[in-house]
Amino acid sequence: MRQVVPATPCADACCASNASSSGDRVDGAVAPGAQQRFRWLITGMDCPSCARKIEVAARRVAGVQQAQVLFSTQTLQVEAFGNVVTAVEQAIAQAGFTLTSADRPTAAPSSNLWRENALLITVALFTAISSLIAHLWPEAGNVAFTITTFTGLTPIIRRAWGILRSGQPFTIEMLMSIATLGALTIGACAEASMVLLLFMLGERLEAFAAQRARRGVTALMALKPETATRLHGDQQEVVALSALQPGDIIVISPGDRLPADGVLMTAEASFDESALTGESMPVARKTGAALMAGALSVDARVQLRVTSRPGESAIDRILQLIEEAESHRAPVERFIDSFSRFYTPAVMLLALLAAVLPPLLFAQPWHEWLYKGLTLLLIGCPCALVISVPASITSALATASRLGVLIKGGAALEQLSKIRTLAFDKTGTLTAGQPEVSTVESFTEAQTDVTLALAAAAEQGSSHPLARAIMAEAQARKLAVPVAQNHRAQAGLGVTALLGQSQLTICSPSGLKADQLNAKQWVQVRHWENAGNTVVILLQDGQPEGLIALRDRLRDNARETVAELQALGIESVMLTGDNPRTAEAIAAELKIDWRASLLPADKVSEIKRLSQQQPVAMIGDGINDSPAMKAATLGIAMGNGSDIALETADAALTHSRLNALAPLIRLARKTRRNVLQNISIALGLKGVFLVTSLLGFTGLWLAVLADSGATALVTLNALRLLRQIR
Known part of the structure; x- marks a missing residue:
């Protein structure tokens, strides 16, 4: 049900393997005092707020040191002392979610429209029937609406109780349960049913948006076949991917995808690399050509000598960088997350005061102010606010991956939107090397x-x-x-x-x-x-x-890239250790500024000087570029660069194509605007409905739009970032 690896840096590289290992074992089992890292896949998670619930539930388990949900790949990572597998699985199940095997799937799970929407369809049908009954037989209308409400509310109450037991009282499930039951108590049965229906519809929209945002990552996972055909002498054997080692010879039939990185041993063959490079036309490769896992053999049965270890293919590295990206959250996202924790209790307190103080102090009608208090409860849900930033970030990261760029989190994306100067290394970056x-x-x-x-x-x-x-x-x-x-x-x-x-x-x-x-x-x-x-x-x-x-x-498109950057208001400068005459000639072709004969320390000094004027990004590929990339506001590595450069960088051009830079910057700027729009929508709608509810202009069913409606709006707005940026 889970994967166990040592809680050490080297474990990350092997996280996709099927094998389980630990730092210390007793008779093959995990030693009680050993620090371990556990991984699960999560089902039932629709939005980033769900991810927060899972993290809190896991952290409350005794022995757990750290818990993190990676929303894009739907995985839970837990670091703990000893074996906490059973306790974590029980805690997450109690919170309303399911943990399954951490082995990455090769295809997206099949969806069943009726099964996924059965409760929503049932409540919608019951609400329509109840409305008809209320019209024909008013005395029975409230009874019908009450039955409808309890039909849809029962699973929500169970989920709210489970999450409450995990230490999270201020959740949308709890607020909906209190508001809906309160509405039934004061006789607003029709509104209770409508509020519940709108809430469930909003949840389905969230699930749809999350699925769309994760589609790029899901498609990337599906590029890996489950097995490979390995040659053993003259015999062929079908083995799991975890059994492949560098040096193995594998056979790939026409129409099959490469299960690992390797070197082509066949004379010549064509490969469809569109899923990895974005190029729609098949590419002809000859003997000795390096090929990436996930490429499709088009026209020939080929032999490949494996060069990557299990869990270290091109696809695995991309997925690992995507997962790492989620741990680098944008400053605005961290602020919104902290703000939402205070916002909900504050609005709940306001709702309580609104329901109690006017009747007690000013002899106002209890029914009227209880109704207003219940309305404020729905406004207190932070879902739209919490999802406003990560929805945009997740969509942007998915789009960036299609551009051939991996960005290590929302913080890097936010910094990228502010860049005004781009410093290039020469050899291997502006030139082919x-x-x-x-x-x-x-x-x-x-x-x-x-x-x-x-x-x-x-x-x-x-x-x-x-x-x-x-x-x-x-x-x-x-x-x-x-x-x-x-x-x-x-x-x-x-x-x-x-x-x-x-x-x-x-x-x-x-x-x-x-x-x-x-x-x-x-x-x-x-x-x-x-x-x-x-x-x-x-x-x-x-x-x-x-x-x-x-x-x-x-490099191809180097001139076009510099021209596009200039059109965006980005200044370009070349920093190189080469001689001044060569640097001047290259810079003259590109019409950019240059500095030559620079040692690594000189590049750092130049980056610091440029950074005093405006935010600077440094793009390079070599070990000697790493200090300058670290000193810059943002470091960008060429995908074929050194390992140190890739680790130091905040973003990587996976296909080493410079023409992705201008679309990337446009995407970062568009994402920043999208985030501000989402925050404005979330807070603006809540603010409007807060005032109108206190003044008595809006009721329960409209107040739920302050949450479900705002959530739907911000997710749909974030989905606009999934469009290709060119």
Whole structure:
């Protein structure tokens, strides 16, 4: 019924596995004094206010140190000393919810319209029948409305009592129970029935909104198949995903999804990666291509060598980041949550005073003021207020995931809406991080292909990015590269190798003496460096043979991204450790400001200087970018960046696409406006009905609109954020 893992950081990476483990065990069981982390899936949770009830109920269990509900993935995480499984499950069941296995489902649970709405339909039908009876036979009308009310109210009373026993007296269930029973007591039976019907309709709207907001996460979960077909020699065996390990060879049939990250071993095949990248057209991949779990094999039966451990595939990492995001709540959300805890008791006290003081002190009619007091009770429910912020945040995070961006919580989303300057790292961020040969020039009468072939011979076996670029260019030109020997990398000199009796050397111009190149050759070197290239010189037996200029190309859509950001009022600046000439050339193409020759500490200083003027976001991919990302108002990591950069960042571009930045900022700004609208709706409606109820202009059935109506309005307003932002 649950999953048990050690309450340590490393446990998070394995949280999706089926295996259970603990820090200490006694005969295979959880030791009573060991600190453990338990996980369950929750059913019956419709809104963030339900999540708060579950958290409070779990925290009241003896031994529980921490409890957190992750609304988007509908999971409960509990940290406790000893085995509290049974006690937590009983406490949550008492509060009206059900805990089930923490193994992530591969498909959304099937829904039954009648089963989910049976009580609502029954109460609506009974209310209509009661209205007809009251019209034809007034004396029996109240009896019919009372039966209708108790039919729908009974499960609510049971739920209110269970939640009360878990230590939460100020809930919508309790307020509805008191108000509805009070209405029956003073003879307002028809209104009691109508209030109950409106309340139940509002709950169904909340459930619908929550389901829509979680749809993106649910679809992501469904990308993982339950099993995989693994090759064992010549035999095939069907195994659970938890049994797959790096190095295993698996088979995927056409139309099936990849169960893990891996490397393609088949010659060539097409894959539908739209669920992960948003690209609608299948992509052709060749042998050795890295593939992500969740991609769909389109046209071939393929073999894959697994590279990810159980629970660590691309989908698992995305789901884990989504879960982590919920622990970073926006400041406005924390304020509203704290405010709502005082708001409900305050309104309940006001309702009590309104019901009692006027009749006692001013001889006002008891019936009239009891009715007003009951009306105020319904206004005291904080549901609309509590859901106003998380509904918007959840919808925005779901939309961001479709843009290929993971945001670590509402706090990061709120900060993103305030950003006015975006600082870019160069290599691997604005550029692809893969240098390409831009030109080859010979200093002798030999052809440039000869120069390139000799350089490739000297670079054979090197893993340096420049070496790989030179060898790739020679291969692209289909040159016959001679075999050299005794390859050596010498600090300050470059790379040397022996080709027959001749020594080949490749080095940067800075490693040469001034007289090793003539004036014309130095002019050529400076020309290509000024154009933003990295230049290397080929020497044979100490004599210059030629130069090779290499350049790291801009990422696709880099220019369009910078232009879109400028249209949004975002200033862009490039911070790089590269030389000033290369930085200037790249910045000139993008028409942005730049700073060059920066060490990691220099980037931090520059970020701090920029932050004094306005909020700054730093986007990078390397370990050296992490300090600057941490110093910025917001850190954004490229999805293919280092693990440290991804952990430091507040947001990550999962597909490393810069063109997601402008839509992301528009989404953050729209979310901020949406949150303010929702808070205004929630407080505004309650304020209006508070005054009109005290003045006697509105009754019970209209007052319930201050809660159910406002809740429906804020959730529907939040759902607008699910639209694609472009």
